[in-house]
Amino acid sequence: MSKKFHIFLMLLIICSVISTSYALNNTTNITNYNKNTYNQSIPSNSTVIYVSTDGNDCNNGLTENTSKKTIQNAIDTVANGGIINIQNGTYHENLKINKNVSLIQTAPTVIIDGNSNDSCIIIEKNADVYLQSLTVTHGSVGIINHGKTYLFANCITDNIVGIENTGKMEIHSTTSANNKNNGVINSGNLTTCSSYIINNINDGIINNGNLNMLYFPMVSGNRNGIINNGNLTLSQESKVSTNNHNGIINSGSLNITNSYIHNNGDSGIVNSGNLTFNKSFILDNKNIGINNTGASKIINSPKWI
16 A cells, blocks of 8 residues: 555544544533534434445435445435435545535445545535535545535545635534645634644634634644634633644634633734633743734633743
8 A cells, every 4th residue: 555545544543533532522512512502403204315336326326225326416316405325435526515415424434535626515505414424535625615514523634625614514523634725714604613623734724704612622733723814712621732833813803711722833822803811721832822912801811821
């Protein structure tokens, strides 16, 4: 096997371990959060279309033995609100989703490989989509969302950009890692819960919209952790750490509660906007904790260096 394949396999293992660990360790928190904020459910009477690498798109897809070969054909076939059940394997596709649909895997590894040709998955404006336990790789963008999308336990890796959101998106127990540019670019409404944005070559997150991070998310190992030009809230043990330069560069509105900004290569926070820092820690950054030229309010924070 080639060295490149070994590296890619290692990334898949890391993503799988991280996503599984978060899902197991934070089940109670995630469940409570889901009950309070998101009503994502798959109706018991939904149409199910099966896909496998040895299927045939001429099949009806209604059973595992009559599975479709491509995910796109299954999306085009399934009724609105239906389920695509994807079997083990690598699918070299660039998907376009324009209906309400759930894509789930019931096998150890399902990889959607964009062949470096285009984005792996594009979700149109009026679509309501659920993606579970997929590895999305080798796209110009891993996932582009213009609609309403819920991600659970996915691995978005080795794309140019991991995720672009202009609609409404919730990311749970998902990793966006080792992308060649940014991990996440948001200009819509985005919530991340127990997710990792790590080791992306450029900045981890660029936020121009509304971003809410809670329940143990981590932004780490990127050039800068987060560039915020919009509205950003970090809470419930969010961590921005060990990024190569700054933890957070803020020119918008930044509200941090019960979180940690630490061990970044330059400043913890560079603020030229509005910053509220409450019951949080900022420490062991190489240059300065808060480089502030904007408006800031520090509340009940026992240590910031």
